[in-house]
Amino acid sequence: MKKAGKMLSRIGVEIKEPAGRELIVKDADYSWIFSRVFDVPVFVENGIDVGITGSDVLSELGSDVFVPLDLPFGHCRLSVITPAEKKVSIDMMTNYRIATKFPNLTKHYFSDMGIKVDVIKLHGSMELAPKIGISDAIVDIVDSGRTIRENGLEEIRKITDVSARLIVNRVSQKTKFDEINDLIDNLMNSFKEG
Amino acid sequence: MQKDNISNSFKLGKTARVIREAFYERGYSEIFLPTIDRYSGRLREGLKTAVNNEFYVIRPDVTSHLLANRINDDELKIFYVSEVLKGSVEGQWQIGAEWIGGEPGRASRIGEMIDLIGTILNKLALTDFSIDIGSIKAWENLISGDFAQREQIFEAIKTRSFSAIEKLSLPVQIREKLLKNLRTRGSVSDDPTIRSVIESRQDRNIIVDLGTIRLFDYYDDIVIEIYTKNHSRAIGGGGEYINQGQQCFGFALDLEALADLSRESDDKGRDNND
Numbered sequence: 001m002k003k004a005g006k007m008l009s010r011i012g013v014e015i016k017e018p019a020g021r022e023l024i025v026k027d028a029d030y031s032w033i034f035s036r037v038f039d040v041p042v043f044v045e046n047g048i049d050v051g052i053t054g055s056d057v058l059s060e061l062g063s064d065v066f067v068p069l070d071l072p073f074g075h076c077r078l079s080v081i082t083p084a085e086k087k088v089s090i091d092m093m094t095n096y097r098i099a100t101k102f103p104n105l106t107k108h109y110f111s112d113m114g115i116k117v118d119v120i121k122l123h124g125s126m127e128l129a130p131k132i133g134i135s136d137a138i139v140d141i142v143d144s145g146r147t148i149r150e151n152g153l154e155e156i157r158k159i160t161d162v163s164a165r166l167i168v169n170r171v172s173q174k175t176k177f178d179e180i181n182d183l184i185d186n187l188m189n190s191f192k193e194g
Numbered sequence: 195m196q197k198d199n200i201s202n203s204f205k206l207g208k209t210a211r212v213i214r215e216a217f218y219e220r221g222y223s224e225i226f227l228p229t230i231d232r233y234s235g236r237l238r239e240g241l242k243t244a245v246n247n248e249f250y251v252i253r254p255d256v257t258s259h260l261l262a263n264r265i266n267d268d269e270l271k272i273f274y275v276s277e278v279l280k281g282s283v284e285g286q287w288q289i290g291a292e293w294i295g296g297e298p299g300r301a302s303r304i305g306e307m308i309d310l311i312g313t314i315l316n317k318l319a320l321t322d323f324s325i326d327i328g329s330i331k332a333w334e335n336l337i338s339g340d341f342a343q344r345e346q347i348f349e350a351i352k353t354r355s356f357s358a359i360e361k362l363s364l365p366v367q368i369r370e371k372l373l374k375n376l377r378t379r380g381s382v383s384d385d386p387t388i389r390s391v392i393e394s395r396q397d398r399n400i401i402v403d404l405g406t407i408r409l410f411d412y413y414d415d416i417v418i419e420i421y422t423k424n425h426s427r428a429i430g431g432g433g434e435y436i437n438q439g440q441q442c443f444g445f446a447l448d449l450e451a452l453a454d455l456s457r458e459s460d461d462k463g464r465d466n467n468d
Contacts, residue, residue, distance in 0.1 A: 022259065047426030064427075070357035173354065174326060176425040177379050184356060 001034075003073035004052050004164070011186040038101075041065060041167060049172040050180065056141065056162040060102045068184050072191060076143040078102065080109075083130050084154040093117060093137065099129035100139040103190040109139075109159050127151040148164035202450075206287055209453040210275050213289050217273040222291055225272045225280040236262045238410055241279040249272045253279040256290060257444045261412060261437055268440075269296035275449065276460050290430075290446030294437055299305065301390035303443050304416055304434065308391065308400060311420060311430070311445060323422040323429070324399050327392075328406030329385050329432075331415045336371055351376070352408045379403045387416055418445065424458070425451050 005015045016027040018034060025032045035043060039043055041063035051065075056078050058067065072096035080090060081100075090113065097118045100106045110117045127148065129135040142148060142155050143164065166187065173180055210383070233242065233249035240254030256274050273291040277419060277459050282287060291310065293303055308325055315323050337347050343362055350358035351372070359372050383402045392400060406419045410433075417433035432445025 003230060045426075066354040068354050068356050120206075149259075168354070169426060170428065171421045171423065171426055173405075174324065174401075181377055188356060 001053055004071075007071065007073070007184065007187070007190070010098070010190045013183075044112075044167050044169050045170060047172075049176060050183065051167050052164055053167060054162055055165050056102060056160070057106070058167065059160070059167060060105050062104070064170065065171055066173050067165050068168060069165035069166040069187055071166055071187075074162065076141050076162050078105065078139065078159045078162055079155045080137060080139055080157045080159060081142070081148055081153045081155050082137040084152050085128075086136070087154050087156060090157050096136040098139055099126055099135035099136070101126065102139055106139045107157065127153060135136045158194050195251055205453045206449055207454060209449060209456055210289055210450075211268060212317050212456075213314050213447070213449075213452075214273075214275075217291060218315055220271070220310055220313075222271045222273045225274050227256065227263075227274065227276070228343070231255055231259065231262070234262045236412075237413075239278055239280055241282060243415065253277055253285060255410065256288065256446065257292060257435070258410065260292060260294075260320045261435070265294060267295065267439060270294040271296075278446075287449040288446040289449045289452075290432070290444060292442060292444035294442045295418070295440035300416070300434065300441060301387050301394065302433075303441065304387070304418075305391045305394050307432070307443050307445060308395060308397075308418065311418075312397065312399065314447070315420075315452075318452055319459040320422065320452070320455055323420060324401055326401050326403040326406045326421070327383075328402070328404045328417050328419075329383075329388060329415055330407055330417060332375070332385055332404055333372075333407060334357060336368060336375070348407075351405065354405055375404045379405075385416075395427070420445075420447065422455065425455060427451070429455070 008015060016025045016032055018025050023034050033043065033048060037053050038057055040051040041061050044051040044065050045063045053075055082088060093110070094115055095117065096105055097120060099120045099122045101122060101124070103119045103121045103166065106119050120129070122129060126138045126140040129138055130153065131151065138153070139159065145155060145194055148155060166184070168180055195232050199273035217224070225457060230252045231237070231254065232252050233251050236258055237251045238258040240251035240257040243250050243252060253276065255278055256276050271291070271293050273289070275287070275289045277285040277287050281333070291307070293307060298306070311325060315321070333351055334347070343364070345360060346358070350362065354376055356373060356376070359369060364372070380402055381392060383392065388402055392402065406417055412435045413433035414436050418431060419428050421428045427448070430445055430447035432443065435442050435444070
């Protein structure tokens with residue numbers, strides 16, 4: 001959120017942050033909606049003009065939105081992780097039970113490799129799943145790797161790199177063509193300036 | 195809570211009746227394709243299933259379903275009302291038409307079908323809509339020398355990803371043209387067919403937008419997308435295709451979206467009269 005604010009501020013757009021717990025804040029030009037990252041593509045697909053979310057979430061949901069820009073923040077990776085003491089290669093994970101917030105990406109990844117696994121959808125605290133024995137491994141976001149190390153886990157394979165994306169509703173792109181293109185052009189120019 | 199499929203059915207039926215009238219007035223005949231058909235690589239969407247080791251698709255995309263059948267007539271003007279399953283149990287009620295074969299030139303065929311869409315929407319009291327027209331071949335011609343990256347380029351165009359286009363290793367001129375095409379929208383086109391459609395219709399609801407290319411792989415060149423600012427998704431789409439060497443054009447409209455929009459329009463009309 002801070003990085004998105006800084007990025008927009010550089011092109012003269014200031015996010016109006018909520019004073020309390022409001023989820024929608026309006027200023028003279030825009031309505032700002034603050035939601036969970038997993039909900040952003042759903043909102044944009046269903047009528048919100050523009051949003052910022054992660055490439056991981058977009059791939060997981062398969063949302064029908066335009067994705068004009070890769071944004072220069074939110075860099076991390078989606079990886080397969082196992083308990084450090086039970087480290088195995090991916091090829092040996094047949095019939096493994098895998099806990100994740102990303103069931104579709106996980107199923108596709110293992111299915112593409114011809115490995116049959118059971119996937120359990122969890123909404124958070126992924127690191128707990130192998131510790132309490134409900135899964136053999138997890139697929140989760142890794143940034144510095146500190147959280148997984150502190151929980152006795154080890155990253156064994158990167159599935160994909162992840163970063164933030166600007167997304168646009170398909171109809172808004174047509175009905176607010178100039179406004180949205182200006183936003184994209186201004187952002188692209190600001191990225192080039194560094 | 196029990197579902198209210200009956201009320202929903204009345205709502206769809208009322209809208210479908212208005213649209214059917216428009217099709218019959220223009221000489222289209224209604225067709226009824228089977229709900230389930232043997233799996234074919236040509237079928238798009240639908241729900242894939244297996245029965246006794248045979249593979250089937252339930253309620254596939256109707257145009258692809260037609261193309262998987264033998265068509266004996268030299269010319270067919272047909273329409274359908276069907277629920278299409280989108281790869282799962284979730285479906286969308288569509289009403290659409292296909293004009294297969296016959297004598298008209300490409301621009302006349304496309305123009306007449308766009309005119310038919312306008313007539314349908316007007317009959318439903320929907321006036322605030324646009325029809326975007328694009329060309330798949332305009333993009334293919336641009337990247338004709340680069341088959342290696344064709345898939346990535348088309349994916350970038352479909353998602354309108356400026357970042358992806360910037361990252362592709364393309365000659366500067368091609369990259370600039372791709373980016374320019376995505377930023378171009380209006381009433382002017384280099385494509386003679388699109389130009390002819392625009393000039394013959396003189397309709398300010400028709401807009402040239404080359405970014406309109408997300409449709410099915412059977413589309414050959416000209417594609418259209420229909421939308422209104424009162425609905426968050428496209429309300430229809432269509433395009434040109436070739437079947438057994440014959441020129442064809444078809445479109446499908448989202449019946450549920452039209453029913454909702456038409457009812458909203460009726461409500462507004464009533465409020466204004468009160």
